[in-house]
Amino acid sequence: MIPRVPEAEDSLINKIYLSEFGFQIYIHCYDPLDPNGNVTITFDILHWTNDGYVARVSIQNYYQYRQVDKPGWKLGFTWTNNEIIWSISGAIATHRGNCTTFKDAIPHCCMQTPEIVDLMPDARSSNSPENCCRGGLLSASAINPAQSSSSFDIVVGNLLQGNFSVNMPVNLTLLAPGLGYTCSPVQETRPSVSLVDGGIRDEQVFRTWKSTCTYSSYLANKTPVCCVSLSTFYSPHITTCPQCSCGCRPADKKTSSCIRYMFGSSGSEFINALDTVRCTDHMCPLRVHWHIKNNYVDHWRVKLTVTNLNYNRNYSNWNLVVHHPGFSQPATAYSFNTTLLHTYGISDDVALFWGLDYYNTELLNAEKDRVGSVSTEILLAKDHKTFTLRNGWALPRTVYFAGENCVMPSPDTYPMLPNATSKRIPISNLILFIIICFSFKILRF
Structure with missing residues (x-):
């Protein structure tokens, strides 16, 4: 709880x-x-x-x-x-x-x-x-x-x-x-x-x-510092971070390291401190990934991962805020500390996560052959009156890293449930099917 x-x-x-x-x-x-x-x-x-x-x-x-x-x-x-x-x-x-x-x-x-x-x-x-x-x-x-x-x-x-x-x-x-x-x-x-x-x-x-x-x-940042990607067990489609979420990648796609400014305002010695991050289409130093892993009778399971793509910086005593209606029910995070936050005008479905002492309070920097990351699996109880996998209900509404609002994908790019309309028959296949049926009728007569 x-x-x-x-x-x-x-x-x-x-x-x-x-x-x-x-x-x-x-x-x-x-x-x-x-x-x-x-x-x-x-x-x-x-x-x-x-x-x-x-x-x-x-x-x-x-x-x-x-x-x-x-x-x-x-x-x-x-x-x-x-x-x-x-x-x-x-x-x-x-x-x-x-x-x-x-x-x-x-x-x-x-x-x-x-x-x-x-x-x-x-x-x-x-x-x-x-x-x-x-x-x-x-x-x-x-x-x-x-x-x-x-x-x-x-x-x-x-x-x-x-x-x-x-x-x-x-x-x-x-x-x-x-x-x-x-x-x-x-x-x-x-x-x-x-x-x-x-x-x-x-x-x-x-x-x-x-x-x-x-x-x-x-005032603090010229561009956002984090973005969110999504995936589910019921769809092969992975919703990546929106392109240019935290800046746009250089034209040279072969470049693996990119430079970005840590702060966007002037007047401090922290300004113009360069950040070296892994070159990506979103150019964010931090990525939060929400994966819907399993759906049980009374519970459902999520894997939450925070990835550090910054080559120069560790994030000590990091924290993550997730706004999701599923947190109105009992939830268990296995590898993070967690608590519910009180908010104004918003139901109690905002959860705060942070690292376990002596285990994962430090989000390590990326290196040439790896990225730094911390992750946990979360088991959430179901409210059968509200729970659904349709229309992106099981995906987060808002995500913050260390108090900074992360860029969310557009809802029309969310992984969708498979249904009859999601796999449309190509028009060429439909025409071929009609021709075969018509030819078969002629041969019979």
């Missing part, structure tokens, strides 16, 4: 913000399979100092199936009141900046627009926050909620002594690890409260600021 994931507490809706300079519209990217998904950045002011404050910055990934992969997140923002960062615990600013005005104690960062990255696990110190130092990696919340957050402490200074009317940072940016995230303006919210002393006392911070960052594939 596939377990279910608890629903997120906060819902995400599209919001329109008004700026003091006019209308600015920030449309949060909406995914119907994960409507509450976002990455929330929280600044909690823990206490005041002579010239500023100490704040804990938390990054929480609320996406059910989108993780932050290597090389990890990078958080940027802009100070508005000449603030500096005296020190950071649990993270590090990538640039110190111009600190020449400070003669005695030298700040950790004097940049007006600091960029902060996470530390590796072996860099943790005794005074680091509990959720720090994960190398910038954030797990998907439905897969490993304990590893879906990160935090660090900053000591902010260079403010007037006793000036508690501090300004919030502005222009938050999040690279996770590349482009694709758009962050809302920072807003002051109800102060956070945490339990201390074994849970018998709660403490409220002085102020809390929050921003939510949402992801758009259109």
